[in-house]
Amino acid sequence: MKSIVYALSLLSLPVFAQTTSLNLIPQPQSVVLGTGKFTITPQTQLAVLTPIREVRDMVQTNLPGLKINDLAKPTSNITVRLAQPRGAVLGPEGYELIVSPTGIKLTAPQAAGLFYGLQTLRQLLPANRERPGFRFASTVPKATTTIPALTIRDQPRFGxxxxxxxxxxxxxxxxxxxxxxxxxxxxxxxxxxxxxxxxxxxxxxxxxxxxxxxxxxxxxxxxxxxxxxxxxxxxxxxxxxxxxxxxxxxxxxxxxxxxxxxxxxxxxxxxxxxxxxxxxxxxxxxxxxxxxxxxxxxxxxxxxxxxxxxxxxxxxxxxxxxxxxxxxxxxxxxxxxxxxxxxxxxxxxxxxxxxxxxxxxxxxxxxxxxxxxxxxxxxxxxxxxxxxxxxxxxxxxxxxxxxxxxxxxxxxxxxxxxxxxxxxxxxxxxxxxxxxxxxxxxxxxxxxxxxxxxxxxxxxxxxxxxxxxxxxxxxxxxxxxxxxxxxxxxxxxxxxxxxxxxxPKTTRNWPDFIRRVESHFTRFDAAGINYSRSYLNPFVTIQRQAAIRVNTLGLIVPSLLKITIGHELAGTDLFYTTDNTVPDSLSTRYVQPFVFPKGADRLRIIAYRNGKPVGLPLNIPVADLEARAR
Incomplete structure (x- = not known):
């Protein structure tokens, strides 16, 4: 592989339009949505416009089921080409992907860019083409597959x-x-x-x-x-x-x-x-x-x-x-x-x-x-x-x-x-x-x-x-x-x-990222890949409100525990109990930090979004709360 330090000095492409309607991870450097869509059918044909075997094998692996023509023909709906796209200066990992109602064009100056463009194209295809281990379906589904018209110009921020x-x-x-x-x-x-x-x-x-x-x-x-x-x-x-x-x-x-x-x-x-x-x-x-x-x-x-x-x-x-x-x-x-x-x-x-x-x-x-x-x-x-x-x-x-x-x-x-x-x-x-x-x-x-x-x-x-x-x-x-x-x-x-x-750092958007993550979980389910939904769970931080002390009678007075409850997603409602009952949406709603009641033996919490419980409920014994405070 060529040195990977190159990307640090590349001229960044302008983010001339950005959309949150696509489910791409990582977010491309620039996206412009067009009008209409391209439909892939069992008759769709693919032209790989390079004699390099590595590129041809790469395309066939990532887009199985499509007929590959040896040369570009009028019947070729999808073309893959090694070249510098017109009007853009892309580094060795950059690519341009253009989808129109009449076809798809993927262009990149080097094979690495074509590879990353293919990964983007795969993410534009529906999750029902995924198979265990992220192998792609070897045949095009009889039902039509559509991809929105768009232009993506993309390359990495870091090498x-x-x-x-x-x-x-x-x-x-x-x-x-x-x-x-x-x-x-x-x-x-x-x-x-x-x-x-x-x-x-x-x-x-x-x-x-x-x-x-x-x-x-x-x-x-x-x-x-x-x-x-x-x-x-x-x-x-x-x-x-x-x-x-x-x-x-x-x-x-x-x-x-x-x-x-x-x-x-x-x-x-x-x-x-x-x-x-x-x-x-x-x-x-x-x-x-x-x-x-x-x-x-x-x-x-x-x-x-x-x-x-x-x-x-x-x-x-x-x-x-x-x-x-x-x-x-x-x-x-x-x-x-x-x-x-x-x-x-x-x-x-x-x-x-x-x-x-x-x-x-x-x-x-x-x-x-x-x-x-x-x-x-x-x-x-x-x-x-x-x-x-x-x-x-x-x-x-x-x-x-x-x-x-x-x-x-x-x-x-x-x-x-x-x-x-x-x-x-x-x-x-x-x-x-x-x-x-x-x-x-x-x-x-x-x-x-x-x-x-x-x-x-x-x-x-x-x-x-x-x-x-x-x-x-x-x-x-x-x-x-x-x-x-x-x-x-x-x-x-x-x-x-x-x-x-x-x-690009400027495209980072936490709510939109979570939306896209949820979409990719569907792909992981189809591929048999495990993942975590821990970001849906509430979490607790604990502080001691006062140090342990001895009162005038010589008895040890335990410190008080200040409880703060949080969640990674804004707009999540949190409900809790301290009486060992199971919380629901009619339990005490968390609004601000509180002191854990004397004599209570555990803290239970549940999170709700849009009126429905999400994530795992928490059930934390007081001994664990004390240990965290220490």
């Missing part, structure tokens, strides 16, 4: 539109990874960030180090909440896990390329390396043999960070990244760099002389020393290094790209130093966080509502916009054990991120 899948904490098969890529492609994402190694599993075959997958890809099976899972028992069978062979990886990379998606592999280091350390204990300062934990309880107790002061560490890194570089043709390798506990380094006999010889005063500077050496290895393989924003600590490697997850601060600092940045703040972009009130959601941590994902703005005011490559949605899988739950966590929040990264 980096990514989604990340963590396959270390929960392993997903090659076939599901391809399904994940299919969904990305439908919504015009173009970077698949593949998190292939972590403490809980090593997922990619390294032929020169076969024990990495023989040992590091397997752990004791566990269910339940991440933080409650018991530690492994000595001698316990290591039966949960799996890995991708190098042939698997090549197949996934080809599959992504056919959908104009670049795959970026991540091998996390120097921390998050327990799966490798369980295989090769000498990678650490202590050299201690450790198991692969199915939880995070070991952090700071066991050394999960490789030793940055032994030359053997860099020989290991060179072997791994050498094979990774040959498997992934894209320009980047992600080396993590996040959450590396450095306490074991501070007391390491091998590290003290290295720090002294290199004038390193802190262990943060030692991590910078490590990342700079790793960057040279990455560059020796013809690649560029990406790391999480912790790689800023102690001094940033000269040519590193920073992926900013701890908010926007790290990315802003990196951009001010002249580095390229990918913004992915957890408050907006982490799809494993709670998306609704915790009382009605599967257990996880943190909070990222659909409104937060849609409010994400990747470019801070204080930096040069061209240094912000884009952003991405991240799915960590500590609390995501199945593919169905992965989909539940991703959608519709990944609709929001797709629109933020593709569409």
């Amino acid at each position: 980096w539109r990514g989604m990340m899948l963590d396959v270390s904490r929960s392993f997903f098969t090659k076939d599901y990874v391809k399904r994940f890529i299919d969904l990305m492609a439908r919504y015009k994402y173009n970077v698949f960030h593949w998190h292939l190694s972590d403490d809980q599993g090593w997922r990619v075959e390294i032929k020169s180090l076969p024990r990495l997958t023989q040992v590091g890809a397997w752990r004791a099976p566990r269910m339940g909440r991440w933080w409650d899972r018991p530690n492994p028992v000595p001698g316990e069978p290591q039966t949960y896990g799996g890995f991708y062979t190098q042939d698997d990886v090549r197949e996934v990379v080809r599959y992504a390329q056919e959908r104009h998606i670049m795959v970026v592999p991540e091998i996390d280091m120097p921390g998050h390396m327990l799966a490798a350390i369980a295989t090769y204990p000498d990678l650490t300062c202590s050299g201690k043999q450790v198991p692969i934990y199915p939880n995070g309880k070991f952090y700071k107790l066991e050394d999960n960070t490789i030793n940055p002061c032994n030359d053997s560490t860099y020989l290991f890194v060179d072997k791994v990244l050498g094979e990774i570089a040959r498997l992934f043709p894209g320009p980047y390798i992600h080396v993590g760099g996040d959450e590396a506990f450095k306490g074991f380094w501070a007391n390491c006999d091998a590290c003290k002389p290295v720090m002294a010889a290199n004038g390193l005063k802190t262990v943060e500077e030692l991590q910078s020393y490590f990342i700079k050496r790793v960057e040279k290895i990455v560059q020796s393989k013809g690649k560029r290094l990406i790391g999480w924003d912790e790689i800023l600590e102690g001094g940033l490697a000269p040519n590193a790209t920073v992926m900013s997850w701890r908010g926007m601060k790290g990315g802003t600092e990196a951009a001010k130093q002249g580095h390229h940045v990918i913004m992915t703040p957890y408050q907006n972009c982490y799809m494993d966080l709670y998306q609704g009130d915790p009382s009605s959601e599967p257990s996880t941590y943190g909070l990222n509502r659909l409104t937060s994902s849609y409010a994400f703005e990747p470019v801070p005011d204080s930096v040069r916009a061209e240094l912000i490559l884009g952003g991405q949605a991240n799915l960590w899988t500590e609390s995501v054990p199945t593919t169905r739950h992965a989909e539940y966590m991703l959608w519709p929040r990944s609709f929001a991120t797709a629109e933020v990264l593709w569409s």
